[in-house]
Amino acid sequence: MRAVGYQFSRPISADDALVDLDLPVPVAAGRDLLVAVRAVSVNPVDTKVRLRAQAEPGEWKVLGWDAAGVVAAVGPEVTRFRVGDPVFYAGALGRQGTNAEYHLVDERIVGHMPRTLDWAQAAALPLTALTAWEMLFDRLDIRRSVPGAAPSVLIVGGAGGVGSVAIQLVRALTGLEVIATASRPETRDWVVELGATHVIDHARSLAPQVAALPGGAPGFVFSTTQTDRHRADIAELIAPQGHMGLIDDPPAFDILPFKARSVAVHWELMFTRSMFATPDMGRQGEILDEVARLVDAGTLRSTLAEQFGPICAANLKRAHALLESGRARGKVVLEGFSDRL
DSSP states (O other): OEEEEESSOOOTTSTTSSEEEEOOOOOOOTTEEEEEEEEEEEOHHHHHHHHHOOOOTTOOEEOOOOEEEEEEEEOTTOOSOOTTOEEEEOOOTTSOOSSBSEEEEEGGGEEEOOTTSOHHHHHTSHHHHHHHHIIIIIISOTTSOOTTOEEEEEEETTTSHHHHHHHHHHHHHSSOEEEEEOOSHHHHHHHHHHTOSEEEOTTSOHHHHHHTSTTOOEEEEEEOSOHHHHHHHHHHHSOTTOEEEEOSOOSOOOOGGGTTTTOEEEEOOTTHHHHTTOTTTTHHHHHHHHHHHHHHTTSSOOOEEEEOOSBSHHHHHHHHHHHHHTOOOSEEEEESBOOOO
């Protein structure tokens, strides 16, 4: 099968940072689905793993987590899906990735693909939707109000993949307002289109901008990027007894400034449930099915922003370079496979 992978961690500009491959088709066992991949999207985790994790000696490492495709075969313990079902999902860290014609994934973390989306639109959603949903409702618990706080959520990095879904989920499923950060005209327009009530500039200090808004201090802050840079501002602007969550990887993060206001600090990693095979691992499949229902009802939309052509090393390298530049908006998707091999 055609695939894209690497053996050694390289800068994306290196010739062998990602290469086109021909690999054996894997075999479904247990609760695995073998999915014929139709489209994938690229996330920051792809670039981080490429730079931090090398393949085993003599082997190839295949990246990619988001995918939309068709179930081609099922393991003997599978109960939720049948051959021919269209699916979408975000995979697991400890397994080979989705940048391949066929991919194995545990059925518990797979959703039935929205009927109203095409492959590319569906592939843009799973990882970011799961991350946003788990942070908003499992970690921050935004449906529980913070006494005295403004009924709002500040989303730092609102135009990114996760922020783009989080804005929509807050507006669709709660009565809270969204304060989103964006620094360029095109990203400001993007977050407003998705439902942000207020937009502030993360290139400037956040606390004074939030203080100038009507309504008071937000009870919830969801930081998707550059959290270490904004930590002092977040500690100043959040309401007492508020909840703050982050998903990025600051080299160090001192939470002592949050003590005076008794702020709860939450981490979210979408891969935790699959990494530790938690008893509620199947909740991710349920969330994706709910996301599909909301999409088909017209409540949520795909956050696909750019299509980079077929799945091949050259196009994936372009996508990695864009994400590493920090200037991506929404999601970058690749669909189908190149005939280069």
